[in-house]
Amino acid sequence: MSKFVLTDVRLFTGGADLTGQSNKVEISAEVEDKDTTNYASQGWKEVLGGLASSEISGEGQWEAGDPGKVDDHSWSSLGGVGPWSVGPQGAAVGGLSYFTSALRADYKLGDAVGEVAPWTGTAKSSWPLVRGQFAHPPGTARTATGTGTSMNLGAVAAGKRLYASLHVLSVAGTSTPTITGRIESDDATGFASPTTRLTFSAATAVGGQILRTDGTAITDTWWRVAWTISGTSPSFLFVSSIGIW
Template sequence: MSKAILTNVRCFAVGVDLTSQSNKIELSSEVEDKDATNYGSGGWKEVLGGLGSAELSGEGQWEAGDTTKVDDASWSQLGGVGPWSVSANNGAAVGDLAYFMGALRSDYTLFDAVGEIAPWSGTAKSASPLVRGQFAHPPGTARTATGTGTGLNLGAVIAGKRLHAALHVLSASGTTPSITARVESAPDNTFAAPTTRLTFAAATAPGGQLLRTAGTAITDTWWRIAWTISGTTPSFLFVSSLGIQ
């Protein structure tokens, strides 16, 4: 990607799309520097990398009234941990760059002076690694039947690394609708005999889940999201992100 003006940062917080209710999203990460200076350091400070952490802060226009609005979502999420996915100034299409993590919704601020557009601001602090990956399913494509997504060439997972997966169910309609999403891998893009690596819990309403593999090596290089849908006239909007960290 080349230099860009920020006009389309998509933000998915657990089970809500905050894109049209936010005008600033900021993501930061850091690793603690631990002082390891000793008498053999030659008069220079030595440091070692300690614990990593990340933080996502956002702000925008306050709205309330149903679960798709920032106020309803913020109150229900406050103090809880769930997945957050942010696009890198793109539309969150399959293959677009994504940053995601499990995060604690740690604070929420609202309102301002008379005459101002009602604002909100809030922070989510990492409860799992911040992952740089790709979107595996877009937000605007409704799914009404069992299916599979487009494959992504994310590469193999070496020992000690993990495949991380985030699922954001944004809407669910129909009679007793249910969706069970899973992550599949394969050695090539044909997915002739895919292997299921992760399976999310069945979802019947908006919400979010985050899973990761066990840390053992996986030689498959192609990955995709797949789903099983049941119910009477079911329809789901959902977003998924995949990445190796």
């Protein structure tokens, strides 16, 4: 990836796409340094890595009146934990995605008279910050059961985990339209014998979910998101990310 100017950053939290209401997004990650300096350190400070943490902060233009707007979502999620996904260069399939499960820690709005109404907010991680790829784009409506593009992310080593997020951004249809997402793996791009590794809860409304495997090694190297859709005239917009950490 070459140098680039930030013009198409995508920000998703829960079932909200805050891209059009954001003009700044920052991601940070750190590991505590624990002092272990002793008399055998030869005059040099020694440290060990302690607890790791990450944070996603954003700001932009305030909007309200819909569950997908920043004010509605921020008030409903304040103090709650859920998925956050950030795409530095958009959210196309295979594009870089940073995602985590995070606590909506703070929310601020308002400014001086005559200013465009702003918002700022912060989410603090409760899971690792995963560097993965988008497995499904947010702008493609799905109306029937199907599968996404296969991606070669590599195997999952013992002690590592596969992580996946799902943001359901819109739901339409009658007779309870429902989408159930899942993550499949195989040893080849054609997915002749796919294995389901993670299954999201059935969703009938906008919202977000994030899942991870249990740390058992997985030798398959190809991955994709798949979904089962039911209901009368259903239509869903959703975005999903997959990564290994």
